[in-house]
Amino acid sequence: MKRRVVITGMGVVTSLSCQVDDLFERLCRGESGIRPIKRFDASSYRSRFGGEVPDWPPEGCFSPKDAKRLDRFTQFALVAARVAVRDSGLDFSKEDPDRCGVIIGSGIGGLEELEVQHCRLLEKGPEKVSVFTIPKLMANAASGHVSIDHGLCGPSAAAVTACASASNSIGDAFRTIQYGDADVMITGGSEAAVTPLGIAAFGAMRALSERNDDPAAASRPFDRDRDGFVLSEGAGLVVLEELEHARARGARIYAEMLGVGYSADASHITQPEKDGLGAAKAMRKALANAGLNPEDIDYINAHGTSTPLGDQAETAAVKSVFRDHAWKVAISSTKSQLGHLLGASGGVELVITVLAVQRGVVPPTINYQTPDPACDLDYTPNEARQRNIRCAMSNSFGFGGHNASLIVGRLNGL
Numbered sequence: 053m054k055r056r057v058v059i060t061g062m063g064v065v066t067s068l069s070c071q072v073d074d075l076f077e078r079l080c081r082g083e084s085g086i087r088p089i090k091r092f093d094a095s096s097y098r099s100r101f102g103g104e105v106p107d108w109p110p111e112g113c114f115s116p117k118d119a120k121r122l123d124r125f126t127q128f129a130l131v132a133a134r135v136a137v138r139d140s141g142l143d144f145s146k147e148d149p150d151r152c153g154v155i156i157g158s159g160i161g162g163l164e165e166l167e168v169q170h171c172r173l174l175e176k177g178p179e180k181v182s183v184f185t186i187p188k189l190m191a192n193a194a195s196g197h198v199s200i201d202h203g204l205c206g207p208s209a210a211a212v213t214a215c216a217s218a219s220n221s222i223g224d225a226f227r228t229i230q231y232g233d234a235d236v237m238i239t240g241g242s243e244a245a246v247t248p249l250g251i252a253a254f255g256a257m258r259a260l261s262e263r264n265d266d267p268a269a270a271s272r273p274f275d276r277d278r279d280g281f282v283l284s285e286g287a288g289l290v291v292l293e294e295l296e297h298a299r300a301r302g303a304r305i306y307a308e309m310l311g312v313g314y315s316a317d318a319s320h321i322t323q324p325e326k327d328g329l330g331a332a333k334a335m336r337k338a339l340a341n342a343g344l345n346p347e348d349i350d351y352i353n354a355h356g357t358s359t360p361l362g363d364q365a366e367t368a369a370v371k372s373v374f375r376d377h378a379w380k381v382a383i384s385s386t387k388s389q390l391g392h393l394l395g396a397s398g399g400v401e402l403v404i405t406v407l408a409v410q411r412g413v414v415p416p417t418i419n420y421q422t423p424d425p426a427c428d429l430d431y432t433p434n435e436a437r438q439r440n441i442r443c444a445m446s447n448s449f450g451f452g453g454h455n456a457s458l459i460v461g462r463l464n465g466l
Contacts, residue, residue: 054230057309061140061291063132067103076407079415080436084268099260101267102246103284103391123162128287129194129242140291153206155225157217157241159395162189214450219398223312235297240289240399272419273356273385274427281357284391288399310459311342317453328369334455335373342459346374351444353405356385382414384432398448405446
């Protein structure tokens with residue numbers, strides 16, 4: 053029999069806030085974390101703005117020595133993990149380390165370190181490349197360092213599925229506990245790709261919004277005038293715990309993890325299928341895994357990247373899965389405020405989805421001004437809305453055709 057899994061701790065690092073409660077409140081007020089890029093001169097780029105985490109790292113988080121050995125994406129993960137663990141109330145000195153693990157995804161890993169060391173190689177030669185290059189840039193570095201930071205010897209991995217990385221990681225961690233291989237898992241995603249190469253490469257694909265005159269209004273999911281996504285950085289991590297383990301220590305429980313579904317488009321390396329067939333399969337599998345019907349879902353935190361094709365495909369997928377209920381379920385894309393955190397997006401968005409369930413509030417899709425006939429569902433335009441939310445879904449779809457859907461709900465079910 054599969055064991056029940058609950059969420060007992062959460063931590064975030066985003067361009068809008070690095071505190072979970074404050075982040076949700078700002079989202080519900082319709083605030084944006086999208087600004088002109090400051091960490092490098094982006095004046096010659098097609099897109100000159102993004103979701104940078106300001107004033108990083110916070111004072112006291114890392115010694116100067118440690119900071120030099122950790123890429124920015126790993127720093128994000130370490131801080132978010134520490135916050136999530138503290139929030140959970142867990143004391144790992146009292147836990148069996150072999151029953152506690154880490155799965156943290158990243159779509160790209162240490163891109164900044166790769167850029168810096170490549171420049172050093174070309175300018176100064178191979179002997180000047182840092183000894184820390186590989187440990188800093190590898191995509192599993194965040195999982196490794198978080199395991200080390202907390203002394204956890206249980207299952208450890210890193211999903212790398214582009215923008216679905218965090219959701220795949222969370223789903224894998226969920227199943228790890230369900231099937232008895234661990235009692236506690238720290239999981240989610242981290243990304244730090246707002247770099248010269250990151251902005252240039254996505255810009256070359258014409259994937260990014262070029263609304264340079266108004267960055268805060270650039271990410272406009274499902275709006276007719278959307279012109280691409282906004283590249284952002286950060287981390288979103290949760291502590292998953294077996295229900296009875298959490299109850300035994302008197303833990304506060306945010307929500308229950310109910311289901312996960314994965315699929316592949318198997319059609320194009322960067323473009324989703326227009327009819328959203330692959331995304332629909334992931335949603336159906338998540339519902340089946342949770343033992344729920346479409347009508348049981350009250351809120352969907354959409355992948356909603358603000359790309360012309362992606363938003364249309366997700367809308368088609370929701371209609372295919374939810375049928376008549378598609379027009380009744382509340383939908384929003386918080387990427388309208390945070391931008392697209394790539395491999396970290398599913399982690400941050402699960403945190404937001406959990407708080408929506410707990411507080412009965414649907415955060416808005418801001419910048420929604422002009423309806424698109426191909427996107428005709430209820431996207432919670434511009435203002436947060438009170439709603440009784442029993443169960444909610446969070447969608448993540450990545451380059452490569454990777455699709456992942458997660459479902460959470462109140463602990464006591466429907």
